Amino acid sequence: xxxxxxxxxxxxxxxxxxxxxxxxxxxxxxxxxxxxxxxxxxxxxxxxxxxxxxxxxxxxxxxxxxxxxxxxxxxxxxxxxxxxxxxxxxxxxxxxxxxxxxxxxxxxxxxxxxxxxxxxxxxxxxxxxxxxxxxxxxxxxxxxxxxxxxxxxxxxxxxxxxxxxxxxxxxxxxxxxxxxxxxxxxxxxxxxxxxxxxxxxxxxxxxxxxxxxxxxxxxxxxxxxxxxxxxxxxxxxxxxxxxxxxxxxxxxxxxxxxxxxxxxxxxxxxxxxxxxxxxxxxxxxxxxxxxxxxxxxxxxxxxxxxxxxxxxxxxxxxxxxxxxxxxxxxxxxxxxxxxxxxxxxxxxxxxxxxxxxxxxxxxxxxxx
Amino acid sequence: xxxxxxxxxxxxxxxxxxxxxxxxxxxxxxxxxxxxxxxxxxxxxxxxxxxxxxxxxxxxxxxxxxxxxxxxxxxxxxxxxxxxxxxxxxxxxxxxxxxxxxxxxxxxxxxxxxxxxxxxxxxxxxxxxxxxxxxxxxxxxxxxxxxxxxxxxxxxxxxxxxxxxxxxxxxxxxxxxxxxxxxxxxxxxxxxxxxxxxxxxxxxxxxxxxxxxxxxxxxxxxxxxxxxxxxxxxxxxxxxxxxxxxxxxxxxxxxxxxxxxxxxxxxxxx
Numbered sequence: 001x002x003x004x005x006x007x008x009x010x011x012x013x014x015x016x017x018x019x020x021x022x023x024x025x026x027x028x029x030x031x032x033x034x035x036x037x038x039x040x041x042x043x044x045x046x047x048x049x050x051x052x053x054x055x056x057x058x059x060x061x062x063x064x065x066x067x068x069x070x071x072x073x074x075x076x077x078x079x080x081x082x083x084x085x086x087x088x089x090x091x092x093x094x095x096x097x098x099x100x101x102x103x104x105x106x107x108x109x110x111x112x113x114x115x116x117x118x119x120x121x122x123x124x125x126x127x128x129x130x131x132x133x134x135x136x137x138x139x140x141x142x143x144x145x146x147x148x149x150x151x152x153x154x155x156x157x158x159x160x161x162x163x164x165x166x167x168x169x170x171x172x173x174x175x176x177x178x179x180x181x182x183x184x185x186x187x188x189x190x191x192x193x194x195x196x197x198x199x200x201x202x203x204x205x206x207x208x209x210x211x212x213x214x215x216x217x218x219x220x221x222x223x224x225x226x227x228x229x230x231x232x233x234x235x236x237x238x239x240x241x242x243x244x245x246x247x248x249x250x251x252x253x254x255x256x257x258x259x260x261x262x263x264x265x266x267x268x269x270x271x272x273x274x275x276x277x278x279x280x281x282x283x284x285x286x287x288x289x290x291x292x293x294x295x296x297x298x299x300x301x302x303x304x305x306x307x308x309x310x311x312x313x314x315x316x317x318x319x320x321x322x323x324x325x326x327x328x329x330x331x332x333x334x335x336x337x338x339x340x341x342x343x344x345x346x347x348x349x350x351x352x353x354x355x356x357x358x359x360x361x362x363x364x365x366x367x368x
Numbered sequence: 369x370x371x372x373x374x375x376x377x378x379x380x381x382x383x384x385x386x387x388x389x390x391x392x393x394x395x396x397x398x399x400x401x402x403x404x405x406x407x408x409x410x411x412x413x414x415x416x417x418x419x420x421x422x423x424x425x426x427x428x429x430x431x432x433x434x435x436x437x438x439x440x441x442x443x444x445x446x447x448x449x450x451x452x453x454x455x456x457x458x459x460x461x462x463x464x465x466x467x468x469x470x471x472x473x474x475x476x477x478x479x480x481x482x483x484x485x486x487x488x489x490x491x492x493x494x495x496x497x498x499x500x501x502x503x504x505x506x507x508x509x510x511x512x513x514x515x516x517x518x519x520x521x522x523x524x525x526x527x528x529x530x531x532x533x534x535x536x537x538x539x540x541x542x543x544x545x546x547x548x549x550x551x552x553x554x555x556x557x558x559x560x561x562x563x564x565x566x567x568x569x570x571x572x573x574x575x576x577x578x579x580x581x582x583x584x585x586x587x588x589x590x591x592x593x594x595x596x597x598x599x600x601x602x603x604x605x606x607x608x609x610x611x612x613x614x615x616x617x618x619x620x621x622x623x624x625x626x627x628x629x630x631x632x633x634x635x636x637x638x
Contacts, residue, residue, distance in 0.1 A: 108400070137499055266502055297593035298503060299623070319499065 052245025088175035122152030133165035163235035166357035173349035264351035434548030475514035537575030
């Protein structure tokens with residue numbers, strides 16, 4: 001599971017060798033990532049075989065939020081990555097924070113207990129809500145989101161926190177399940193030249209205000225209500241693209257992807273996502289009674305060999321310890337191609353993200 | 369003269385600042401150590417109680433949260449261990465028992481169960497108590513089969529040392545319990561109360577009468593994956609249960625079986 005409190009010395013936590021080697025990056029993909037984030041991060045050569053996962057990483061690290069306080073995305077990412085024991089995201093995000101001028105002492109205090117750092121009450125309550133969403137043990141309800149509004153954050157910002165939780169969930173799971181090695185930015189901020197190049201890097205990485213955007217159109221694919229609930233937040237387009245990217249990728253059959261979503265939804269008690277998965281499975285020709293059987297026992301004669309391995313695995317991605325899940329990924333994806341492995345990990349990560357984000361459907365709609 | 373006084377004053381201030389910095393650094397180091405200790409404690413606690421309960425205890429020093437939930441209870445007990453205990457040296461007995469607990473606990477936690485208590489040579493394990501688990505009953509049955517395999521391995525090791533093998537009986541029941549932090553000011557623990565716990569213990573005692581190692585109730589059978597091969601046992605009167613109790617021995621799990629799922633429903637309340 002995602003632990004109650006991640007170890008303070010996260011860089012020393014048990015973390016296996018990366019599951020996939022770095023590979024060639026298509027020129028267009030490299031150019032797009034460079035244009036968006038100013039450099040070619042270490043994850044690109046590992047994730048390149050799945051363009052939608054690369055796009056999702058690129059989009060989410062650009063902090064797509066219009067209503068949240070500007071620093072919230074970064075603070076939230078470091079808190080959740082630490083809580084999820086994601087060695088890669090925690091190390092990379094901490095390095096980004098150092099580029100942005102945060103001191104180690106502040107970051108230590110933040111991850112130790114964000115309740116004691118100097119933050120407005122709304123942001124502190126927002127971080128608490130974000131961590132509850134990420135843990136989903138259990139998924140927070142309307143009372144918890146209202147508490148954040150009472151503490152001073154705009155209702156639309158609270159909706160965006162659910163999107164931040166989804167993005168962190170996605171990135172942490174992809175990085176942890178693949179066991180991505182530490183990002184080069186970590187050694188850069190430890191290097192002797194860092195203090196000289198920091199201002200230049202900070203200019204490039206500083207969070208910028210993002211205006212609200214028209215909701216994505218069309219929005220008629222899977223889980224459309226979730227995207228609609230994000231309103232005119234820039235997060236809505238990112239979520240739509242992530243869903244479409246996964247759903248339209250030909251590497252895994254749609255039926256398999258919908259089954260993985262259904263299992264994660266059942267594990268997290270997310271009725272909306274399970275309903276959507278059932279609708280998608282019905283469209284793929286799987287009868288409701290067979291879906292019942294699969295979700296009740298995580299197995300069925302209706303499953304093909306690959307699905308029979310992936311269905312029980314999906315359940316284990318909901319809560320885990322990094323070293324244990326990394327061993328499990330190796331066993332599960334043993335006979336699968338690099339592309340299939342990546343797509344499996346991307347799909348379960350997305351399912352976890354969406355099922356956590358679906359709390360936006362419980363909350364009262366934000367006034368636009 | 370004025371310059372000399374000023375220089376001395378500045379030096380004193382600098383010394384004070386240096387001393388204060390050292391004190392702050394030492395306090396921060398102590399805080400860091402304390403914080404790591406607290407985190408370890410928090411992690412350790414999360415194996416004994418649900419996350420919400422741990423958070424409440426950390427925030428308020430006490431938890432008053434209690435809830436009714438449906439869980440699966442596994443009760444395991446060594447058969448004939450009392451007689452065995454009389455034959456073995458105390459240190460050998462403790463070593464054998466610890467080896468047994470170690471292996472059984474590993475089999476239980478590997479299937480998302482949580483060992484709630486060791487009671488003499490008995491083990492009370494709960495599934496679905498610490499976190500919501502829609503597959504808790506299948507997990508408990510898988511854990512029981514893993515315990516069977518682990519015990520066979522352990523017995524091979526005991527035999528090679530010239531020690532007698534162990535035999536275990538496992539009873540599994542699913543039902544409603546009240547879960548919460550229970551105890552007195554001197555000793556508290558996260559525990560469950562309810563008929564389901566007693567019934568699992570009673571079912572475990574039936575393993576001796578039927579000469580089997582894993583027995584489940586009808587409430588478990590009704591929701592169990594059909595790929596578990598079960599053998600019905602004669603319905604038997606047990607203390608505290610009105611009417612004869614139907615039980616089923618778990619023989620094996622056949623992953624290649626294409627048997628359809630048992631229909632849900634017909635659950636026996638615990």
